[in-house]
Amino acid sequence: MVRNSCGHLVLAAACVPSTIYAFLALPGAPSHRLVPLASTTVKRPDAPAQTNGVKVPNAAIPDFAPAAITVPLDGINPVEPAFERYKAISVSALDEWAEKHPRLKEKLQDIRMSALIFPFKASPYLVDELIDWSCEGDIADDPFYRLVFPTMAMLSAEHDAALRLAVATNPLDTKATVADIRDALNPHPAGQKELNTPKDAGLTGVQHKYAETVLFFAAAAQTCHAYCTYCFRWAQFIGDADLRFAQSEAETMFGYLAAHEEVSDVLFTGGDPMFMKTTMLAKYLEPFCDPTFLPHVKDLRIGTRALSFWPQRFTTDSDADALMALLRRVRDEGGRHFAIMAHISTQREVSTDKAVAAIRRLQDEGGCVIRSQAPLMRGINDDAQVWADKWRAEVKLGIVPYYLFVARDTGARHFFDVPLHEAQQIYADAIRSTSGLCRTARGPSMSCTPGKVEVMGVQTVAGVPAFVLRFLQCRDANWIGRVFFAKYDETAVWFDDLVPLDGEELPWTPEGLPKAVPTMPWKALPAAPVQAAAQPKVALALE
């Protein structure tokens, strides 16, 4: 018998012959959601796991929802976790939501007009529980408002004028203007359409940029519970088949992986794969429960923002139990590492009871490692304190801080971007004020055409200020880990703003493809005799 977070005694009644299992009630978790104190696999003939059509073998069902009796200490019946059905907030529902949150009313026209260009969708959880509707000043400055509600300020003056003119003169046919503006917003950044797609007509949802990692875009995952206003995958959501990566059948992808033994990691991305029902997700994951299936694929990752937009996906959604069972089997039976690549921008997103319960469940029941990543966006998280608080809160919850990204050159980039030198300062200030466990976060990193380029710092090189840069990833693996320089420029926001130092060159072609790695002249020199107490002449103090 244990006491849960509501003060209820919990009788764990999952006993199997020769073994008695004890369970822990999680703070903030639904009262019936119990977690084994030790990692266990039990057969539970009396209460079959809810599978929603997902194959779960009888002999090894990880049993995380035993028949438990909760006894309220206060004599009041325990409150069952509320089952909330996800219902997206679309433009057509805005009037209704403005009645609930009146500060929306003055914004409706702006949202509706800008949503002609930028896809709009919000989740009830984010609107009700993350936006601070009582904040002082303009509600548009609330980071979560800014995260999902578009505004005309996201457009350039030229595009703003063109759209307003089209709407004023021919409101029923703004299609051509909308298409022109969207086209000018670089819907496929970093050469993903031309450079990352395998030359196979059947592989419409596969990107293969780096040797060891394949990205898969399942057709049913090309949406999210809400849309970020800065989304770099916004082209996936605007209903234009030409702009979209998507593939419904899994076999072609499996065939591609079988032919590429260099691939160790598959990243399921979108949109948000966690938007898919578990039965659909199982089409892609179930085969990996067999350790002999594509054994060179060791790591499966799912990129998701559901922890911030709809954490109920992992707790009270009707197929959440089946999802946990599936994830666990991929790890325990398939022997794969399963990583949740969680898009988390601020501490608040991992602070609600619902988010904490979802995180615990993914870790304890799903057997997943959660890694966090997010771009640094003006008005949302462009503050060192925000990042330090976020990383500390994540580490406390067992989440591994992974990446701080730079805003990509797509969509409303100019509305959100932060100059590279400022991004580096924010990263360094945040890292400096945290413990070593938070310093697994890398950045600021640009996911650009040649690869992932980290801005390591600013340093004086040959008498001039310079950015110190490094490839964290590259189309040519020979560049990974190599440092190079560019002229310091306070206005630079992206890799193509960078200019080489005098007499030097940048490591990519004008198209953004990596050049051959130069031979290092000093490598040819005979090794200098080692001096016992030699000190470096120049200390590189990277900021």
Ligand code: SF4
């Ligand atoms: S969660 Fe990711 S894919 Fe979905 S809208 Fe946000 S940035 Fe785009």
